[in-house]
Structure formats: structure tokens, C-alpha cells
Amino acid sequence: MQNIKIDLNARGGKIKYQNAVNNxxxxxxxxxxxxxxxxxxFKEAEISFARTHDASFxxxxxxxxxxxxHRIFRDFNADENDPASYIFAPTDKYIxxxxxxxxxxxxxxxxxxxxxxxxxxxxxxxxxxxxxICEHIIRHxxxxxxxxxxxxxxxxxxxNEPDTGYKQHNSPTxxxxxxxxxxxxxxxxxxxxxxxxHLKIGGPALCSVTDSRDIMEDMFxxxxxxxxxxxxxxxxxxxxxxxxxxxxxxxxxxxDFLDSYGYTECESILNEWNYVLGWTGDxxxxxxxxxxxxxxxxxxxxxxxxxxxxxxDMLMYYDARPGTGMNGIFERGTYNPLKSYFDYVIFRDLLKxxxxxxxxxxxxxxxxxxxxxxKNYGMMLTYFDPEDGAEDRTLSLxxxxxxxACKVEYxxxxxxxxxxxVREEYFTADTFKVYMxxxxxxxxxxxxxxx
Numbered sequence: 001m002q003n004i005k006i007d008l009n010a011r012g013g014k015i016k017y018q019n020a021v022n023n024x025x026x027x028x029x030x031x032x033x034x035x036x037x038x039x040x041x042f043k044e045a046e047i048s049f050a051r052t053h054d055a056s057f058x059x060x061x062x063x064x065x066x067x068x069x070h071r072i073f074r075d076f077n078a079d080e081n082d083p084a085s086y087i088f089a090p091t092d093k094y095i096x097x098x099x100x101x102x103x104x105x106x107x108x109x110x111x112x113x114x115x116x117x118x119x120x121x122x123x124x125x126x127x128x129x130x131x132x133i134c135e136h137i138i139r140h141x142x143x144x145x146x147x148x149x150x151x152x153x154x155x156x157x158x159x160n161e162p163d164t165g166y167k168q169h170n171s172p173t174x175x176x177x178x179x180x181x182x183x184x185x186x187x188x189x190x191x192x193x194x195x196x197x198h199l200k201i202g203g204p205a206l207c208s209v210t211d212s213r214d215i216m217e218d219m220f221x222x223x224x225x226x227x228x229x230x231x232x233x234x235x236x237x238x239x240x241x242x243x244x245x246x247x248x249x250x251x252x253x254x255x256d257f258l259d260s261y262g263y264t265e266c267e268s269i270l271n272e273w274n275y276v277l278g279w280t281g282d283x284x285x286x287x288x289x290x291x292x293x294x295x296x297x298x299x300x301x302x303x304x305x306x307x308x309x310x311x312x313d314m315l316m317y318y319d320a321r322p323g324t325g326m327n328g329i330f331e332r333g334t335y336n337p338l339k340s341y342f343d344y345v346i347f348r349d350l351l352k353x354x355x356x357x358x359x360x361x362x363x364x365x366x367x368x369x370x371x372x373x374x375k376n377y378g379m380m381l382t383y384f385d386p387e388d389g390a391e392d393r394t395l396s397l398x399x400x401x402x403x404x405a406c407k408v409e410y411x412x413x414x415x416x417x418x419x420x421x422v423r424e425e426y427f428t429a430d431t432f433k434v435y436m437x438x439x440x441x442x443x444x445x446x447x448x449x450x451x
Contacts, residue, residue, distance in 0.1 A: 006360075008400060017049060018312070019348065022048035022316055024052075025041075045345050049155070050098055055445075057112060067112075107138075108160055112160075113172045114172050123176035134192060159201035162215075189223075190231065205236040211255070220257075224262065229262055237270060241275075244384050247270075253270055269312075270307070270316065271315075272316065274326050275290060291340075292327075297441070300328070300343045342418055346378070346443070353372050356371055357371060357379075366393070391436045393430070404451065405450075406449060407448070408434065408448050409446070411445035
């Protein structure tokens with residue numbers, strides 16, 4: 001029997017935004033045919049942030065005219081100071097739907113991935129002009145420029161995955177050299193931070209923080225050369241994998257790396273991740289299937305637990321965009337909730353409780369995350385063994401709590417339950433144990449309420 005001790009009197013700072021995603025809700029209606037909508041589900045789960053990357057691939061968001069800098073500003077030779085040079089309407093609608101659903105936009109400045117013909121991922125002809133175009137996009141959404149809005153969008157990310165495919169010299173995300181990227185990134189970073197010192201400007205959403213370790217070192221050496229330090233508010237990065245333990249290793253790696261270059265206040269944001277066994281053949285097919293099933297939900301829950309325990313500043317799932325096989329939150333076609341959706345419901349309640357209670361967050365394939373408001377408690381728990389068919393586990397959870405009686409409720413996500421109440425108990429002792437038989441990939445929401 002595995003014994004896990006949880007001291008509910010302990011405190012570990014604020015719960016952070018581990019419930020963010022890539023891409024936002026689809027509003028009801030629209031088009032000749034009435035399209036399905038996940039707007040109410042987004043709103044119900046109170047998903048915190050939605051990154052705008054790859055939004056242009058979905059017609060329901062506005063399609064080819066949406067989000068990307070080169071799609072909004074179609075002719076690079078045009079006057080960047082003239083509102084007529086910009087096409088804002090599709091992105092206005094997309095961002096407006098996020099705001100209406102209570103989701104904060106996390107705006108990626110740059111281009112969606114281009115596996116075929118390259119256009120938007122080529123280096124700009126003029127780095128400073130590109131930055132000025134971005135300045136006007138920001139002013140449109142935050143300062144009302146060009147009949148715009150006052151959304152106060154806080155996060156603005158420069159580019160996406162400049163390191164993808166760099167070793168093969170066939171990158172679908174950056175058509176230049178790494179040295180050209182460093183110059184471009186620094187130019188945009190300094191310019192936008194000078195114009196908007198109150199906003200968070202960062203990037204560059206590196207594809208890999210292990211395979212591209214040399215790129216990380218080269219980039220940060222460039223940003224800190226000659227005794228200066230470029231004003232990077234957040235460092236964004238990506239990882240895909242099959243084992244939750246990788247989150248533990250890589251989150252620590254990135255934090256230590258940033259601190260070593262003096263970026264101790266720079267936020268670490270993992271803004272693309274999902275379950276991936278492999279990228280080709282049967283492994284890719286298996287990955288797409290499992291990310292939409294209970295195994296994917298357990299992987300999500302485990303990632304949330306580890307990320308919160310290690311203080312990751314934001315965790316953004318890829319992808320909530322309809323139509324993509326990597327969307328394990330909403331069912332393709334109907335947009336009905338899949339198993340992973342209910343992880344976001346659990347984390348919504350942890351965020352509302354507000355204060356993190358440190359737990360043995362990664363204990364032999366059992367992952368936990370606990371929060372409190374000082375009176376009530378909530379805990380996410382999952383058993384994730386990447387090997388299908390792993391045997392059930394018997395757990396003993398030993399809780400130490402403040403004096404007084406309490407009610408303990410157990411909500412379950414498994415193959416036959418969608419976050420449903422399956423058990424209820426009452427305790428009066430200051431320390432008590434509960435016993436659970438947990439199957440692989442099951443996710444529990446354990447609510448402890450003071451009587």
C-alpha cells in the first residue's frame with residue numbers, strides 16, 4: 001500500500017495559471033450552417049488564458065485573415081501608420097469571443113507554422129518596421145487605435161518555434177539563420193518594451209529546451225552581451241512527450257537556465273504541450289487517439305500537478321482549436337467535452353481556492369495538487385503510468401488538518417464517470433486517513449469542506 005501524507009496546514013504561495021490553452025472558444029451560430037459551439041463550456045470551466053497560435057487554420061476563428069502579422073498587414077510595403085493597411089475584422093471577432101467568455105488572450109505575434117510554401121515565416125525585410133506593425137496591432141486591441149478596443153491584453157509573444165527543423169535546414173517556422181533570428185527578436189523586444197513598458201513582452205516559444213540547448217545558450221548570450229540584459233518579461237517554450245516525469249525535469253532545467261543568465265524575474269511559460277508517443281506512423285496515430293481519451297486526461301492532470309508544485313508561471317495546452325487531432329478537450333465535430341475537459345473544471349476550483357498547499361506532487365506515478373482558501377480544500381489526484389494495463393494501486397492518504405469536523409467528497413473521472421460524485425465521508429479527528437483503490441489513468445477531485 002502506498003502512503004501519502006498531506007499537511008493541510010502548509011502553505012506554498014498562489015495557485016498559478018496551469019489551466020491555460022492554445023486557442024479560444026467558438027461562439028454559437030455563424031455561417032450558412034449553424035456551427036456547433038463550445039463557448040458555454042469555455043465559460044463554465046473558466047479557462048484562464050488562450051494563446052492565439054495557429055488560429056488562422058480554423059475558419060470558425062476567421063481563417064486566413066486571422067491573428068498572424070502578415071495576415072493582418074497583408075502588404076509589407078504599405079504604410080504601417082495607415083489603418084487602411086490592416087485587416088482587423090476577423091481577429092476582432094476572434095478576440096472578442098475570448099473576452100466575452102472570460103478568457104484572457106495571450107497574443108502570439110508572428111506566423112502560424114508553414115509546412116509547405118513559406119511566406120509568413122520568412123524573416124521580415126525590415127525588422128524595425130515589423131516591430132512598428134506589431135506596435136499598431138497592440139494599440140488596436142489595447143488603446144482603441146483604428147476603431148479598436150481597450151482590452152488591456154497583457155501578454156505579447158514574439159514569434160513561435162524558430163528552432164523547429166533548424167538542424168535539417170528546413171524549418172517550417174523560421175526561414176532564416178539563428179543569428180538572423182536573434183537580431184530580429186532583440187530588435188522587436190527592445191522596441192515593443194520601450195513603447196509598452198507596462199505590458200509583458202517575451203518569447204520566442206522554443207520548440208525544444210533540450211535538443212536546442214545550444215540555441216538557448218546562443219540566444220541568451222546574445223541578449224546579455226556587453227553587460228546588458230534585454231528586457232525579457234517571459235520565456236516561452238514547448239515540450240511534447242509520453243511521461244509526466246519529463247515536466248519535472250524540464251521545468252527545473254528552464255528555471256535554472258534563466259536564473260543562471262540573471263533572468264530571475266522572467267516568467268517561465270510552457271505554452272505548447274500534449275501527450276505524444278511519437279510523431280510518425282502508428283505511434284502518431286496512437287498519440288492522437290489517446291490524447292482524446294482517459295489516458296490523455298490523466299496526462300493533463302499530472303502535468304498540472306507537477307507544474308504547480310514547481311512554480312511554472314503558466315501552462316498552456318495545445319490545442320483547444322476545433323478540427324485538430326491534438327484537441328483532447330472538445331470532441332471533433334460536436335465540440336462536446338472530452339475527458340480532459342473535466343481536468344479544467346477541477347483546476348478552476350483550485351484557482352478559486354487560491355493558495356497552494358504543498359503535497360508529495362510526484363510520488364511513484366501518483367500526482368497530486370492541493371489548494372485552500374483557509375477553510376475549504378481541494379485536491380487533484382491522478383495515477384499515470386505510461387504503460388497501458390498497469391495494475392490498480394491501493395493508496396492511503398493521510399491528511400493533517402485544522403481542528404474541527406469536515407466532509408470529504410470524491411469526484412471521479414474514468415472511463416464511465418465524467419467528474420461525478422462517487423463517495424462521501426465525514427471526519428472529526430485532526431489527522432485522518434482515507435483509503436482508495438485507484439486504476440491507472442483515473443483522475444480524482446477530492447473536496448474537503450469544514451463543517
